Amino acid sequence: MIASALAGGVIGTLALATIIKAAAEAGVTRLDVALLLGTAVTDNRRKARALGYIFHFVLGIAFAEAYAGFFAIVGHSSWRLGALLGVLHALFTATVLVSVLLPVVHPRMATADTAANDITLIEPPGFLMLNYGRSTFLVMLAAHIVYGALVGLIVHL
């Protein structure tokens, strides 16, 4: 199950990242996961994007393993259950992980305690990441449902 979860994590994250990027290019959202994650460790744009993609896949695999653990506990796995977990995952990501925790730990993200004075800051995502566009949460939700469904499907196989 660990191996299948790893495969599901890679494929699911690939699909998730593709959906978000496509939505960004279509002008629906300004969410750029790779830039957000990568700039936590470097202020070099190019390196940030490359590192951010790696971080994103590591996180995607970690979440897929967590999904697999949940499937093991309940003794059932399917793409439907994966999609349901994807909904919870999207809510957690949009409300806690990216909106609250990321600005706290991100050294280059503006918070209520900082102002753009003498350091370069990245625009914070805001509640439900709505700062990046009003449809951002819907994009996130759709992407995570696809991610969860793929993880559930691959773990089930």
Added chain:
Amino acid sequence: MRIDGYAPIEDYAVIGDGRTMALVARDGAIDWLCLPNLDSPSAFGAILDSTRGGSFTLQPALPFQSTRRYLPRTNVLETTFTTEQGSVRVVDAMTLPNDRLDPMRELVRSIEGLSGRVAMRWRCSPRFGYGREVPRCEWRYGVPVAVSGGEAIGVLNWDAGTPAWRDAGIEAEIEVAAGGRALLAVTSAYAEPLIFPGRRDVLTRLETTIDFWQSWSRAHAYEGPWADLVRRSALVLKLMIFAPSGASVAAPTTSLPEEIGGQRNWDYRFCWIRDANFMIDALLQLGCHEEARSLFWWFMQATARTVPRLHVLYRLDGGIGPAEREIDLSGYRGSRPVRVGNGAVEQTQLDIYGALFETAWLYSEGHHPLDSDTGAVLARIADHVCDVWRQPDSGIWEVRNGPFQFTHSKVMCWVALDRARRLADRGEMPASRAARWRHEAAAIRAFVEEHCWSDELRSYTRIAGGRDVDASLLMLSIIEYDDVRGERIRGTVDAVVRLLRHDDVVYRYHADDGVPGGEGCFLNCSFWLVSALARGGRLDEATALMTQLAARANDVGLFAEEIDPHDGAFLGNFPQALVHLALIDAAIAISKGRPS
């Protein structure tokens, strides 16, 4: 002085970062800026609709006079406002990234009090999507942010007043005392979060931007006649090279009219094959080998998709240009329609084959030998030219009532086959087909000499069997079609002077071209006349004309596509690459003082 909210075209200067360009008016308004790229929809488009287009104004609150210059050898603009209360200097730049966490695009406006105390006001009112989209006005921890779809603009200010949103624009007033400084930075993002830089980072980028332009200018020195204008032309042409791909844009604007109130309003934010030819020639002459190499390979890559047939123009990313459409803007001083995309993409223009081969020849001559794969591709194109040169086309001026048998197009087909033969002789193209190219080149020459010459006019004619001339025939001298001091070339130059010249400027033709309305004199044709005169050994005439034309530049050394011969007002898209390329060629032709 603005008319109905529109500044004269000659009142604009341009700043840019190799990805996009902004037009800054003499009164401090930025009325044109496309984001994130040159060919993206505008965020500031007041030059095409003064009420709905969006702009960034910055000027004294009292009546003022202004003078401008570029900081020496840079694309950084300095405007000095003088009022009864004192004077203020504003430095405008689009900063260059430094590989750190830079904004995707950044427009910096630095304000410095020189004397007295001057009340200044500024207002940034972006309207994304060519004025269609009024943005949502929000705040991010004290930073005003305008958002629409995947686009966003943040306006950071340091000591430039207390900004407030009003009518979907962020604005403030400040009083600048002598020695006082304030700073505004507009950062933009597309498909990513905004970056909010600190003041120190903004100022550092401004300094490194100035340093970059100065070192670039030093590396591409030109010390011949009209050096200031040639240097300014080189700098503005560098701005028109889209750095991510190496393609060069014909002009950074769309639909600035060829006649006030007229319909001749076109989108020039694409790369034309023939412009790229002139561009590579100029870049090599100015020693810009990196830019020439980049443009040449963009050229070969873009055309590879359609070989052996070429398109007239390509998008900056190398794709085929989008179809022409009209958008709902009121147009510069009511000049409608406003178009995006360019219908010429669907035309057949045979002269572009000559432009391609002239480019390859010049590139090879510039110590960049062609590899065998490139030579093979060019051979297929040369064979295609042999097949199609007899067809009529829309010609260099992209007439919309054609096709016709344009003399210029035939001659450029001859250029294609002549240069193919020369490259084959040099071993850079397959020699096995050179005999056919030589044979067809001779056939083209015979056609031109028999059908495109008028004994009555003592000139080559605009079209085969025609009875009028065309300024494009001046190119026959520039591309060495025949002896530049010979009777036929000299007669053609004289005919252009006699029939198309008005004072120091030249109309391109007087024929019907299928588009209603009139137009001004084309400045590139005027500079081509200088080049033709100089190459023909008529240096005194060339020098006198060049001196007159140089005086037609605006206060910062820039030219639009056309000029109204009666009042000297600029017309058409601005600044136009082809005019500055022709200016460089003319200055160099005079400096060489001999036929090339």
